[in-house]
Every structure is written in structure tokens, then in C-alpha cells.
Amino acid sequence: MMAIIAFLAISPLLSLLISSLRPSAELIRNGITLTIPWNELSIKNYINMFTNAGNYWTWYLNSLLISGLTIVLSLFFSSMVGYALAVYKFKGQQFIFILVLLILMVPFEILMLPLYQLMTALGMIDNYIAVILPMIVAPVAIFFFRQYAIGLPKELMESARMDGCTEYGIFFKVMAPLMLPSFAAMAILQGLGSWNNFLWPLVVLRSNTMFTLPIGLSTLLTPYGNNYDVLIAGSVMTVLPVIVLFLIFQRYFISGLAVGGVKG
Template identity: 70%
Template structure:
């Protein structure tokens, strides 16, 4: 019986390893291709059938030495993603928490609106949002990129579901001790919601980092480009810089990997609890 269990466990681990390698295949091929010259990429494409002698650091040398605009795009994406994570977690958690723990008139109606907005594709909302940015004279600013992402409906829904499982007895005890409602949230409930904050930080950070369509609409100047737009601009009818594009794409993965490593200990717990509470 023990031997059968050991064989079963080994097969499970082997299967998961194979699945993991398949999932990592695009990333591995991208990293390998980033060391190849442009001529080889155009002739053979992205492939594992490569000549090691053709590998060089020329692509990365160009990015670090001769492409200052790339680092401007990188900084823009870091600033926008960082602000999106902080502001989205702050406002979305407050809204979700209020919908979960307070009984007030119209609460269910507001929650229905949140669900409705989740189901509406962003493409339908783009034109009204763009017109709003034009009317507010915010085109080609960080604010125009950030505003539609500050209160994310999916984050509100997630925090609401998570907050439904928080012990209400702690709130009553804090009120008896004279704690304000803001104090209850920031000093008592927020620490209990850390797994949900970690999960949403990863999801919101990934969404903002990869956001292409909305910044493309509201950004005009080259120095305001984010990484997805900047890298896309390398492909033009007059020249396709695939070597620089691929090397630059590899570097864009680093912040997301760091973000996941930093929050991964809470990630699974946050998703599981938020998905079953309420």
C-alpha cells in the first residue's frame, strides 16, 4: 500500500513538472532568442534549434547603453503600476469592506452595479472614458491612465467577498472600547485582510503592467509611453527591431516576478478565502 502511494506521488510530481515545463516553454524560448542577432531571428524565427556560437550580449548592450527611451518607458510603467496597486487596493478595499459589513439603504443595488460593470467589456466604456479625459484636459498625463483603474470592480467584488468572512465580534468589541469606524478598518480589519491585499496586488499589478489599449488612447508623446506601447512602436513599416523587442520583453518580466515572489505566500490563501466566503 505504501509502495503504491509512493508511485502515485511520483507520477503526480512528474506530471506537474511536465505541465510546468510546458507553461515555461514560451518564456524559455524568449530568453534564448534575446541573445540571438536580428538576422538569425528573421531567418529562423523563435526556435530551440540555435547555434550557441551566435549568442551575444549585443541586444542587451544596446538597451542599456544606446536606448534611453526604453528606460523612460520602463519608469513610466513602474510609476503607473505602483500607483495603480496602492490606490486600487486602498479605494477598492474600502468600498468592498463597506458593502460587506454595513447595512445601509441601497447596498444591494450598489453591489449589483459592481457586478454589472464587471460584465461590461472595457471596449464599450473606452469612448465615454476618453471623452471624459478630453473634457477634463487630462490627455497625455499619468492621471488619465490611472483614473479608470483606481476603483476596479473586480477588486471591489473580491474584497467584499473576503470581508464577509471577517469576525463581526471584533468590530463590536472595538466599538465598546471607543474605536472609530476608520480605526476598526485600518487597525483591526485591514491586518486580517492581508491575504486578499496580496492577491489583488498581484492581479492589479499584472493588469496595469500589461495594459496596452487604454494608455494607447490617452498618451501622445514618446516620453509618456508605457512599456507595451513603447515596445510595440519598435515594429514599424520601415524596420522591425525584433532583437531589441525580444530583449526588452525579457526585462519587462522582472518586476512581475519580483511582485509575485514578494506576495506569493499570501496569494493562494487570499484567492481561496475570497472565493468561498459569503
């Protein structure tokens, strides 16, 4: 049964991979299917993508840069906020946490207009910063890190203070290594969210050379012609960074689940 479920889950990716090896004319005729026309399969679409793909690789690099910076900055700031809300007692702590929960419940579409006005006032439209800045302190990441940091042993903090370690040193040298599974999980989630983000980059980006992959690939479908060869092959290449991201962080993620199972 698990094998059947796994096949159903991976079948869209298989159909996309097979379609990327089919000629554009045959693809338009029969659509995307799991049928394998062995006599028509070729790598011409990939050759065309590498040699005559227009701005595809510019979009690819844009997405890599934006997603990479979003992951790093989001993990850095969100983990510090969540950690502070979990281990320190200060005035307004619960109020700040309630604000985080309230923002977490508000759909991004409602926040999009004031965010756009803010980016316009700051002169950041059609800039990488406009895409990255609203995402670097994500409410869901703050909530996740706070819940994880609550379970950290507070005795280690007291021992580090007795050894003369500063509060920043405690976080970066003592607590952050214990939070690696949470960093891995959020890196995967934030990376997927940023890599697949379509609406917000579409709102703030203007020039073709600044587009991310989701926006760039959507421009290949026009009323005047559809560039299916680059679109399908490019979509397959789009999956690769997501797979690499998961492979990099999976052992930390799985080890975190194992540790949690032992503690339970």
C-alpha cells in the first residue's frame, strides 16, 4: 500500500520528466501523460534550454539568490526571536507572542497591499530586497523556534553564565547547536516557500531580468505562442534545488525526530 501511495505521489514528477523528453508538437497534441513514446524521446529540449533559453538562467540565478538569502536571514532572525520569547522573561513578552500568533492567522494577501506601499515608499520596487525583506522574520518560523526552544535544558544556560559566557555566546555556542534539527526543518520549509513564491515577487518585480523562476516560466505561455520545450524542461530543472536542499538537511531532520522519540 505504501508503494502505491508513493507511486501516486511521484507520478506528477514522472509525467513531467517524460514530457520534457518529448517534442513540443507531440506534447501539444497529446498533453502531459505517463505514456512513454520510446521512439520520440530525446534530449533536444534540454539542449535548446542550455543553448537558446533566453533569460531562463537569469531567472534561475535570481531564484537561487533570493531563496538562499531568505533561508539564511530567516533562520538567523526568526531563531533569535523565538529563542528570546521562550527562555527570557521580560515585560510585554506575552503581548509580543500574541502579536506573532495574530499575524500568523492573517492571510498574506491582506498584508500585501500595505507591504507594497511600504516598499514603494522605500524605493525598493524591482529590487531583490523588496522580495526578501518581508520574509526574513516569518511568524511561523518564530512560533516553531519558540516551541522548540521551550524544551531546551535551562541548566546549560546557567552553567554557561557561570563560565562567563555572554547571552549571545550562550545562544550561538550552546543553544544553537542543540537546535540544529529545528534549523533543518525550517530551512526546508522556508526554502520551499521562497523557491515557489509567485504572488509577492510578481507584485514587486518589474523588469524581465529580475524575475524569479515561477514568474519567468509563466511568461513563456502567451496568446502569441507557447514555448513548451523550455517550459517543461525548465520545470524539471526547477525541482533539482528543492531535492538538493532536502538531501542536505534530511539527516539533521531525521536525527531530531529520533532524539524526540528517545525522550518520549
